[in-house]
Amino acid sequence: MSERPTPDLSILETRVYRGANIWSYDKAIHLVVDLGSLEEFPTNTIPGFTDNLLQMLPGLREHSCSRGKRGGFVERLNEGTWLGHVAEHTALALQQVVGHDIRRGKTRQVKGVKGHYNVIFGYADEQVGLAAARLAVRLVNHLVQADPELDWEQELESFILRAERTAFGPSTQAILDEAVSRDIPWIRLNQHSLVQLGQGVHAKRIRATMTSNTSAIAVDIASDKDLTTRLLGAAGLPVPKQETVRSEDQAVRAADRIGYPVVVKPLDGNHGRGVCLDLQNEQDVRGAFPIALEQSRRGVIVVESLIIGKDYRCLIIDGRVAAIAERVPASVTGDGTSTVEQLVDTANADPRRGVGHEKVLTRIKVDSGAVELVREQGFEMTDVPPDGQMVKLALTGNMSTGGISIDRTYEAHPENVEIAEEAARMIGLDIAGIDFICPDITEPVRETGGAICEINAAPGFRMHTHPTIGEPQFIAKPVVDMLFPPGATSRIPIVAVTGTNGKTTTSRMISHIFKGMGRKVGMTSTDGVVIDERLLIRSDASGPRSARMVLQNPRVDFAVFEVARGGILREGLGYERNDVAVVLNVQPDHLGLRGIDTVEQLADVKAVLVEAVPRDGHAVLNADDPLVREMRRRCSGQVVWFSMEEPGSETRDMIDAHCRRGGKALVLNPSERGEMIVVKHGPREMQLAWTHLLPATFGGRARMNVQNALGAAAAAFAAGAPLHDIRQGLRTFSTSYYLSPGRLNEVEVNGVNVIVDYCHNAPGMRMLGDFVDRVGDSLASSHELARPSRIGVIATAGDRRDQDMRELGEIAAQHFDVVIVREDVQLRGRERGEVAGLVAEGVRAAMEAGARCKQVEEAHEEIVAVRHAMARANKGDLVVICVDKHAEVMTELEEWSSQAQAGSSASSDAPAADPDYAPASTES
Incomplete structure (x- = not known):
């Protein structure tokens, strides 16, 4: 053993698995690390290592590790564990710091290589997971020997900011959480908030709180405040007097006609930017005009009458009020000893406040407008307000400017609810934020003098899901109900085919059977991506990226994926699970690549498909192949066997016993007239087709296609295809160049x-x-x-x-x-x-x-x-x-x-x- 450890931990290889893989049922990051001299130094031999690590990442105290209890990982640290294992838990803890509740991980030594370890851990966001891996290795090395260039507080803050840049906003995350709770799959389509919910023909898209159902015309109307007001006024809904102007002089004349006090705001602004309230005279209007103009994209400014009252946001989803919140502008309350500036700092120190939308509240921003507003209330930022005196720092109640929210969902007067719902219908928005200004939402606004001052497309959910005061409203539920009504399907059936040989032909057979049933089949294979019999991409498309391409196609209602071992090892599966997994055979091929040196290891790779079968799914397995037969132990669903062995063989005896227990199988029964493919389901036996009458078998001489036909028929049967459709599909599938190019x-x-x-x-x-x-x-x-x-x-x-x-x-x-x-x-x-x-x-x-x-x-x-x-x-x-x-x-x-x-x-x-x-x- 060396006398003292040196910071030798390094990452040799990084892989990102975007689906089920050989290490995990879910997406994961795989590092191959080299401990170097640290192989000789477990954690209990490095002075101060554990204490310093727990001080920097106290969340590690919660990790159970293999002990299955809180503090289990700390016990492992004190007893002595290797630093590859520490890197795994550190990467998980870093992700937990930014709110990603990921707990899956494992560390295993690379067989035959001293000091090399496979470190695997889950992730929620790929870029955050990779950044956590790199920072974890740096931290471990730093704790072994201090790195003068590593400022931990600064590095951690940079990591948090990076995570915030790629994280979903609170509205998008709320919808995704609800979708996941209903087993609705989702795919992130860009680095922002564009997300697909569901698969294929059932897919819906959201971007923040806009959905596939959101009308583009309605969004345009809502962004034009003048048009919105005119439409609402024409429907008899309460709105303020309003005019649009393009110059300062026009704004003054409009204010004179409307009558002071007035509001000046950009026609197409959002988040309360550029809104100036309670303007009492011409000088105020002229001072407010450039502020509003700066936030206007088209240079058009709205001048409207000031409605006195509280600011309420009514959230309308699918025509009904889902939540109502009172928005209170950013403010501080004097304590008799602190200055306004100190009170703001104290408010911003609230752990619930963050930058932008990262947390439930936004930090109060002190700009020139805030300073001027404080001055109008008789204070400077360095003054000490009296105890109990409220000092406003913004006039609008937007959460994005530091305001707070109070839930009022169950307090609104029914007439006000009706007005808000009618306003959303008039504009045509499926999800709308109706801004009311009125003295009290519990009283009818027509009697109290309130009005609708604005309608927002893509309203934020944060004030409703995380109100400062009151009960949170679960408003993602009606959104997902609207996109996927109860009982609606979000997934398309997925049949995945793997094996050393025969994958492409079997995939084509399955696809051909379901095309004959009228399904719009999306298929991937080594020849390319085929959507409804149209070849879209000509390349080796047996990997996960091609699978995701099919699942994103809005025409596809049935997917057939050829899955090669290379894609599994490189990225895992391109999807969460498959309804039917077909394993044809496992033979020695491509050995010696990516750590797969034996046929047993290759079988473990192929078995990933079987492990991805849900409880209501099926694994179609070749009973004649011993390695495939063993995969039955990894299947959570039902096993469907297929075999070319004759009756009386050991394999057929096993299949017969399986069927006596209610199982399913496809076998060959020989006779003087030829071989008959027979479907066995429990005690029943159903004849399917003579093998010599199937064109793909060349009169039964192409034994590999007899086996492929068995596998394809078994997969179709497991996927619910009627026998006559399976029979017709096999009888009409040939190995002509047009149906099966390059295959016999x-x-x-x-x-x-x-x-x-x-x-x-x-x-x-x-x-x-x-x-x-x-x-x-x-x-x-x-x-x-x-x-x-x-x-x-x-x-x-x-x-x-x-x-x-x-x-x-x-x-x-x-x-x-x-x-x-x-x-x-x-x-x-x-x-x-x-x-x-x-x-x-x-x-x-x-x-x-x-x-x-x-x-x-x-x-x-x-x-x-x-x-x-x-x-x-x-x-x-x-x-x-x-x-x-x-x-x-x-x-x-x-x-x-x-x-x-x-x-x-x-x-x-x-x-x-x-x-x-x-x-x-x-x-x-």
């Missing part, structure tokens, strides 16, 4: 049978090889004179292990007479020719061991490899092309076919047709 597409080119597929790994090649053998045998039986040749064009991605590449070649050699090895456009860190060389090594090794293959060649460019394979092929031969860019390959094949039909194959534009062209060939 069959074309005939000049008498040559060509199969185009995306096979790219050893397990997939094993299944494709089985299909090639079955198809090849049928072709051989139809040719009496010569056995047709099998030519394979194969490749794999550069981010696989060397042994995986060699294995791909070894398997391919068992099924093809000629193997042509190409490479992808993206080499993924390899040198050109390196991947092809490794695959070719595997082919040659198998050839030496007596494999079927007689010749292996390398043609690195895809189109060159395709041309070479087609040039070698004779009529009746079978050519299998494992593609990277399937569209380009199909175009090339069409070119071959069209040139043959035109009799121009010998032209200079024809594809290369030299059968001896063999770059880097090897023959046995």
Whole structure:
């Protein structure tokens, strides 16, 4: 052990999971940290560490940690725990300082690497969580050895201010809290207050307190105070006399006509900015005009009669009064000893007051207007008001200027309530803030001389949810009721498909079934994002960002997501949960990447989908795969099995027992007429379809698509599709290029049978090889004179292990007479020719061991490899092309076919047709 610790804690890697992931059921931040020499120094060996940490972040005393009780983490600190664990709790405590009640976290050592730890903790706001992680590491290092550049108070204040900049306002947060309590999902659409509630076709949007239902015309009317007053006056509602002006002289003449005292305010202002009250003469009006003009966006000023009374805000939601608050302007009350300035400082020291909307009250701002108002009351800021004397610092009661609120919801006179509701209807706002000035809201304003002075679109909720005096009103409830009436749906069904092979085809089958039922399906796959049969984005879209894109689309009422292990490891799932999770298989592929070195670890990644199934959801699992079968223990919902095993096998016995308990399963029952897909639900058995009559199975020879069809049918059944719709979907789904591009597409080119597929790994090649053998045998039986040749064009991605590449070649050699090895456009860190060389090594090794293959060649460019394979092929031969860019390959094949039909194959534009062209060939 070193004699003294040094501040070596550092962050090696940062990942942000935006959905369920391998570490947590919810979104989380994942740090890989290196303790360096601190690996030798748990907390109990560092003098003063625990006391100083608790002094800086006293909230850590509340952390239970693994002890499950208050103070559990402090016990761990005193007993000695490693500093990666401390960083986790520090990041959580920092988020709690800014009001994010996050308690989820864990720290685990990176296997096989001393001093490296995985630190995982939850977050509410991504940017705040990342900032908390960085500051937590700095603080831990500072407590190990003081950093002269770290001023903790300043750093903490900067962190709080950063959190305030990205935090939702109190109105938005109140709506979101209510939505979450009803299990309504939400997505933040920008860095401000634009939020989507619900998914797909059920989605609604809010921005602060404006909603998808808010009329743009109504907002324009409300922002035009002159027009608002005229409309309300025309409806017989009480409003002050009012005129609009553009110059100081016009304002004076208008005030003379209306009669003093008057109010001068901007036509299109908000939050009480630029409002000048109780103007008694021409001089006051001229002094107020530039103040109002500065806050006016269009240069139009309103002059209106002054209504004497208290300031009340009536909140109208969906046509009904939801809350009423009396707004009291910012003021202080003398104590006989303190100056006005000191009284303001004391008021601002109230922990309920903050900057802007960060807290329930806003700090009182002393500007020139406030100083002048104090002077008009006979005081200077340095004077000491008498005990009990109230000194106003603002004339308007806006919360944003430091005012306070008193709840009056249940005190308003029914006639005043009716007037407020009628005013909102006249303007057309679904959520409106009606500002009343009247002596007493408990008396009818028509009798007491009150009036409506303003109507606000997007009114703030803070004065109602957090009144200074009185009971808070839960006004987010009627807002969410308006957007999602009781019983309304906010979620669309989500079916997520994963597995090593078959994900894309199965996703397309499921999508095809539900498209046939009239659903607007949003699908993501390795080929792109498809919305209602329209390809919107052509790219690998099997990650979380593409899933969120589908959930934001307002046309989608059913989602099918292909989920790859890369997206899960990189960002987690792009959504909260899936109604149906389909796991097809788990085979060794992409091992050695992102800490996944074994097939068991890969299964843990795939199992994230199963863990994201709710209690009323289903996990569709391949009972024939032992690793998939074990995932049943991670499912909170029901398990639906599918299996290709014959009756009497151990797997089928397990499925039969499952169904006797009321479970569901899809199995194959063989007979003399073929294999029948059977749906089992409890004691019932329902025939679905013959496998050999499904186009995608090539008469039952494509066993991988028999398995995919089982998985797709099971998923559709679990999602509630009727059997006849599932049957029709499977019968009409084919592997044509238009329905399933790049997945077992069959074309005939000049008498040559060509199969185009995306096979790219050893397990997939094993299944494709089985299909090639079955198809090849049928072709051989139809040719009496010569056995047709099998030519394979194969490749794999550069981010696989060397042994995986060699294995791909070894398997391919068992099924093809000629193997042509190409490479992808993206080499993924390899040198050109390196991947092809490794695959070719595997082919040659198998050839030496007596494999079927007689010749292996390398043609690195895809189109060159395709041309070479087609040039070698004779009529009746079978050519299998494992593609990277399937569209380009199909175009090339069409070119071959069209040139043959035109009799121009010998032209200079024809594809290369030299059968001896063999770059880097090897023959046995």
